[in-house]
Amino acid sequence: MQASELNYFKDILLSRKEQIEKNINGVSTELSEINASDLNDEGDHASANNNSMVESAIIEQQKKELSEIDKALSKITNGGYGICEMCEDDIGFQRLKVKPHAVYCIDCREIVEKSK
Numbered sequence: 001m002q003a004s005e006l007n008y009f010k011d012i013l014l015s016r017k018e019q020i021e022k023n024i025n026g027v028s029t030e031l032s033e034i035n036a037s038d039l040n041d042e043g044d045h046a047s048a049n050n051n052s053m054v055e056s057a058i059i060e061q062q063k064k065e066l067s068e069i070d071k072a073l074s075k076i077t078n079g080g081y082g083i084c085e086m087c088e089d090d091i092g093f094q095r096l097k098v099k100p101h102a103v104y105c106i107d108c109r110e111i112v113e114k115s116k
């Protein structure tokens with residue numbers, strides 16, 4: 001991959017990373033506000049718990065993506081970015097445009113999805 005292409009994806013990954021970090025911090029703040037607020041009846045407790053569970057799941061998902069983004073960024077620095085981890089083919093520019101932190105090419109992705 002050319003340096004200009006690497007820089008292109010680096011920019012996308014860095015801004016995505018910034019956005020996710022903001023999201024995670026925002027959700028954490030909301031969570032602690034829910035926990036801190038005075039809950040009077042059972043209904044309030046139930047809805048607060050539901051919100052916490054949904055938001056925890058969102059945080060988990062975002063943290064996972066964040067670590068994938070970090071991995072992609074280190075590959076941009078150290079080499080190997082855009083190479084499929086399974087078959088070592090090029091992942092392809094179009095696919096990376098849709099998912100810049102992809103680690104598998106489209107074919108291997110399908111195999112991984114099916115084997116789950």
Ligand SMILES: [Zn+2]
Pocket residue numbers: 084085086087088089104105106107108109
């Ligand atoms: Zn592959």
